[in-house]
Amino acid sequence: MKPSGLRRSERPMVWLFLFPMTAIYVLMFIFPSLRAFYISLFDWSGFTASMRYVGLGNFRELLGDDYFWSVAFVNTLKILFIGGAIIFAIAFLLSGVLSTNLRGKKIFRAITFFPTVLSPIAVAILWSFIYNDRWGLLNSTLKLLGQERLILTWMAPEHLFGSILAALVWMNTGFYCIILLAALDRIPQQTIESAYLDGAGEMQVFWRIKIPMIKDILATALTLWAINAVKEFGLLFAWAGGVDIPAAGATNLAVKMYVTAFGRRVTVYRMGYATAMGIVMFLLVALLVFLISRAFRSEVFEY
Amino acid sequence: MIFFKKLLKILAKAFLVAWCLFSVLGFIWILITSLKTNRELFKNAWGLFTEPQWDNYASIWTSFKLSRNFLNSIYVVSLSVIEIILVCTPAAYVLSRVKFFGSRALTSLVVFGMGVPFQLLLIPLYFSMHSIGMVDSLFGLSIVYCALSIPFTVFLEMGFFRNLPTALAEAAYIDGSGPIKTFLLIMLPLGMPGVITAAIFNFVSLWNEFLLALTFLNSDTLFTLPVGLFGLQTSMQYTGKWTTMFAGFVIVTVPTMVIYMLLSRKIISGLTMGAIKE
Incomplete structure (x- = not known):
């Protein structure tokens, strides 16, 4: 479609329309993003004017920070890949069922999507009710079913991350499920039916027809997941209960970064160092987005 | 089988x-x-x-001051959504329909923002806001929300405006209607579904927003619902x-x-x- 152009005399209007957005965006988004790279070169407590230039010192320290890599970074990667694999597997399964002629489809769709509109803090509280070892939903249901040997202290350090990951999966699956569902609903029914008539099995139809035909939306969904998974903060931070040194199982890059900068009771206030962590997060997202767009660019499928 | x-x-x-x-x-x-x-x-x-x-x-x-938190949330989220729509809609309209010097570059710059985790700019933005006394204020927070919602909102609204038929706008030009009038009276009503979608999206995501509210607000009288809920959770664990x-x-x-x-x-x-x- 050809956009309708403006006449020469109306050109100033373009700037009038664009100015508020561009001004706010440049001043409050682009400028701080660029300034982050500058701040990361300093040792700075934030609330004083004195910034000590340390060059790449923050990054050097970060590289040697074993806890940052072996706990925070690894947990973020686990959320990204293990959590992501589970989320997309369940989302595909649910959207596959939801795309058939199912009775009560709309209600199922609405319930599946519901966790998306809940605040992550509410989700953290909800799951702490589920996991409580004395009266939680999980353990008391296990007791009811006579499966006492499965009862665990779900929020004990050794199980904490897995328990949080389950909550994360529950919270995020609905969103990706509904996106995939919308994509699946766009595939012409004939294409699938004729494939079945040609003798294709369920698996073949899924991998050879459905996946290629929803490729563009799948790429978008994966990109959104990559960004959201790295940013994930509220659920883990609320789980940690606002303490200054959150449990290892509740620490990812975002939590570590926040605590390093703004940890409340123990004053850390290492702004340069925390910003360096923010840059690591940015680079991780950039790398993932690049890889996803690379992987999906080849062979564009035409409807 | x-x-x-x-x-x-x-x-x-x-x-x-x-x-x-x-x-x-x-x-x-x-x-x-x-x-x-x-x-x-x-x-x-x-x-x-x-x-x-x-x-x-x-x-x-x-x-607990849940009612207070509730009102704060309603205030800051409504204000932010209004700001977002006012700022983003005209821009999305122009970016999607007019070609001018730098329009490509500006669009890419805006879309680029969708891939930036807020943690990158959290600290620089916090201290910029701090230096102009906009920290610990609901209005300040609403501007932060507005700025950080720009990339996705503009991207979303552009998708809607791009697909509108040009014929109506052309006809309006021929009838001597200026660009502002054309936008407000013809294109905006047509693009309304996009604007409403953007408003709903921002309302829901800002209603649940936690990291920025936690960082930019210090006084408990200003806390939004997620921050208030977080306080409730931490204190309940002790009682x-x-x-x-x-x-x-x-x-x-x-x-x-x-x-x-x-x-x-x-x-x-x-x-x-x-x-x-x-």
């Missing part, structure tokens, strides 16, 4: 039912528990209450008044749930549209 296929389908359907049942039963369990006493909860987590403890609700409502906390959870989630039930269709399409619409 056919038997196997049938079985697979039944299992998948059963999984969907179980997945949804889990959410529904979980909420019923919370509703029941919120009316129990602590002792009843400890004795039998699945049991009913002997007498509904409405006190749980009364005490959480008075001892051990569990069933009261269930009541707090209900108070906070029921309005969301009611609005969601009324508008689920609009909300679902509002939240997923950006991904689907190319």
Whole structure:
């Protein structure tokens, strides 16, 4: 479609329309993003004017920070890949069922999507009710079913991350499920039916027809997941209960970064160092987005 | 083979039912528990209450400032959404329909912002806002929200404006209508579904926003609902008044749930549209 152009005399209007957005965006988004790279070169407590230039010192320290890599970074990667694999597997399964002629489809769709509109803090509280070892939903249901040997202290350090990951999966699956569902609903029914008539099995139809035909939306969904998974903060931070040194199982890059900068009771206030962590997060997202767009660019499928 | 296929389908359907049942039963369990006493909860987590403890609700409502948090959230989120729509809509309109020097570059710059985790700019932005006295203010927070919502909102609205027919705008030009008039009277009403979608998307995501609210607000009189809920959760863990906390959870989630039930269709399409619409 050809956009309708403006006449020469109306050109100033373009700037009038664009100015508020561009001004706010440049001043409050682009400028701080660029300034982050500058701040990361300093040792700075934030609330004083004195910034000590340390060059790449923050990054050097970060590289040697074993806890940052072996706990925070690894947990973020686990959320990204293990959590992501589970989320997309369940989302595909649910959207596959939801795309058939199912009775009560709309209600199922609405319930599946519901966790998306809940605040992550509410989700953290909800799951702490589920996991409580004395009266939680999980353990008391296990007791009811006579499966006492499965009862665990779900929020004990050794199980904490897995328990949080389950909550994360529950919270995020609905969103990706509904996106995939919308994509699946766009595939012409004939294409699938004729494939079945040609003798294709369920698996073949899924991998050879459905996946290629929803490729563009799948790429978008994966990109959104990559960004959201790295940013994930509220659920883990609320789980940690606002303490200054959150449990290892509740620490990812975002939590570590926040605590390093703004940890409340123990004053850390290492702004340069925390910003360096923010840059690591940015680079991780950039790398993932690049890889996803690379992987999906080849062979564009035409409807 | 056919038997196997049938079985697979039944299992998948059963999984969907179980997945949804889990959410529904979980909420019923919370509703029941919120009316129990602590002792009843400890004795039998699945049991009913002997007498509904409405006190749980009364005490959480008075001892925590949930109503205050609620009003703060309504204020800051509504204000932000208005700012976002006012700032982004004209820009998205121009970017999607007019070619001018730098339009490509500006569009890429805006879209680029969608891939930036806020953690990158959190500290620089915090201290910029600090230096102009805009920290610990709901208005300041609303501007932060507005700025950080620009990339996705512009991207989303551009998708809508791009697909509008040009004929009407052309006709308006021929009739001598200026660009502002054309935009306000013709193109904006046509693009309204996009604007509403963007408003719903931003409303829901800002309503639940936690990191920025936690960082930019210090006084508890200004806390938004997620921050207030977070405070409630931390303090409840020490007092051990569990069933009261269930009541707090209900108070906070029921309005969301009611609005969601009324508008689920609009909300679902509002939240997923950006991904689907190319």
